[in-house]
Every structure is written in structure tokens, then in C-alpha cells.
Amino acid sequence: MADRQDERTGRTAGTGSAGTGGGREARAARVAAMQREERARARRRTLLVVAVPTVLVLGIAAAVTAVIVRQPDPPSLEAVSTFTYSNAEQHTEEPQDYAESPPVGGPHHPVWQNCGVYEEPVPDEHAVHSLEHGAVWITYRPDLPAEQVEQLREAVSGRPYTLLSPREDLPSPVVLSAWNNQLTLDSADDPRLNAFLARFVQGAQTPEPGALCTNGVGTPAA
Numbered sequence: 122m123a124d125r126q127d128e129r130t131g132r133t134a135g136t137g138s139a140g141t142g143g144g145r146e147a148r149a150a151r152v153a154a155m156q157r158e159e160r161a162r163a164r165r166r167t168l169l170v171v172a173v174p175t176v177l178v179l180g181i182a183a184a185v186t187a188v189i190v191r192q193p194d195p196p197s198l199e200a201v202s203t204f205t206y207s208n209a210e211q212h213t214e215e216p217q218d219y220a221e222s223p224p225v226g227g228p229h230h231p232v233w234q235n236c237g238v239y240e241e242p243v244p245d246e247h248a249v250h251s252l253e254h255g256a257v258w259i260t261y262r263p264d265l266p267a268e269q270v271e272q273l274r275e276a277v278s279g280r281p282y283t284l285l286s287p288r289e290d291l292p293s294p295v296v297l298s299a300w301n302n303q304l305t306l307d308s309a310d311d312p313r314l315n316a317f318l319a320r321f322v323q324g325a326q327t328p329e330p331g332a333l334c335t336n337g338v339g340t341p342a343a
Contacts, residue, residue, distance in 0.1 A: 236334035237341025255327035269309035
């Protein structure tokens with residue numbers, strides 16, 4: 122009979138065989154389910170690894186773009202007047218009658234003016250030689266408000282190839298001069314001041330780039 126008992130174990134013959142087959146199928150199903158879950162977790166990890174750097178890159182790009190968009194346009198220097206003095210102007214110890222005030226080129230003294238801050242006017246002939254070496258000469262009217270004079274001092278102090286001095290006969294409260302270039306300003310607050318310095322201090326207009334603006338004449342206050 123199909124259901125007779127085994128004399129040694131007391132188990133019913135046939136029932137054990139069916140149970141064993143069912144156990145193997147159940148285990149196989151569980152293993153398959155675990156494998157599917159592991160593959161799903163692996164896919165989620167891969168997506169996370171790819172997604173996080175992508176989000177960071179996009180975020181950084183967006184931030185950089187926002188900063189660039191927010192940057193104001195640089196001040197225009199279209200108002201700069203230009204001149205055509207030769208890059209090989211002669212040296213002379215004779216006083217000069219320059220066409221511009223302050224001058225932006227022409228014959229000048231063989232010794233240049235030491236760059237820095239001066240509290241008294243400096244000789245044109247020496248200052249023009251400094252312009253030939255790539256300096257920017259900032260001049261201001263003596264009645265310019267003290268706080269604006271201090272702004273000019275801050276712009277020049279410690280900065281190479283810059284001169285600052287008062288001057289009586291200026292066409293505007295502040296005048297910026299480089300070799301063959303000049304810009305008039307109504308105040309020291311004008312943002313074009315720093316733009317002019319950035320372009321013309323040892324700029325492309327310099328007849329003798331790299332020449333000294335020290336070891337000349339004059340003792341600057343700063």
C-alpha cells in the first residue's frame with residue numbers, strides 16, 4: 122500500500138518524498154526572491170552613485186552661472202582722451218611748457234619722479250619721465266575734500282608705479298594720467314579710477330616697460 126509505515130522510522134512511505142520535493146522548491150523560490158531583491162538594491166546603489174555627483178555638478182554650475190550673471194559690467198573707459206607723443210621723447214634739463222595739464226608725454230628730465238604719495242606738487246618734467254616708465258599719475262585739486270584725498274591715498278599707497286600729488290591748474294577735481302592717455306573725474310568715488318589703474322599701470326602704452334619708478338628723485342610721504 123502507498124501509505125504503509127517504514128518499520129525502522131515509523132514514517133509513512135511516500136509522504137516524506139513529496140515533502141522533500143516541496144521543500145526544495147520553496148528554498149529555490151526564496152533564493153530567487155533574494156537574488157531579485159539584491160539586484161534591485163544594486164540598481165538603486167548605482168543610480169545613487171550616478172545621481173549624487175550629477176546633482177552636485179549641476180548645483181555648482183548653477184551657482185557659478187548665477188555669480189557670473191550677477192557680476193556688474195566693468196566701468197567704461199571710453200571717455201579716456203588719447204594723445205600721440207613719441208615713444209622716444211628726448212631728455213632735457215630745460216623747463217617744459219606742456220600742452221596738457223597735467224602733461225601726458227613729451228620731452229622730460231633725465232631723472233624720473235619716485236612713485237608714491239606726495240603732499241605737495243611735483244615737477245612735471247620728472248613726473249612725465251615716470252609716465253614713460255609705465256606709471257599712472259593721479260593729480261587732484263588742493264580743495265578736494267579730505268575724505269576723497271584719503272581715498273586716493275588708499276588707492277596708491279603700497280601700489281607700485283603710481284604717483285599721487287595735488288595740482289592747482291586741473292580741468293576737473295581729479296585727473297588720471299598715463300603716457301598718451303588721460304581721464305578726468307569729478308570725484309575720487311568714480312569706479313573708473315580703479316579701472317584706469319588696472320589698464321594703464323605698466324600697461325601696453327608704456328614706452329619703457331619694466332624701467333624703475335624708484336631710485337629717482339623725490340621722497341614720497343607713503
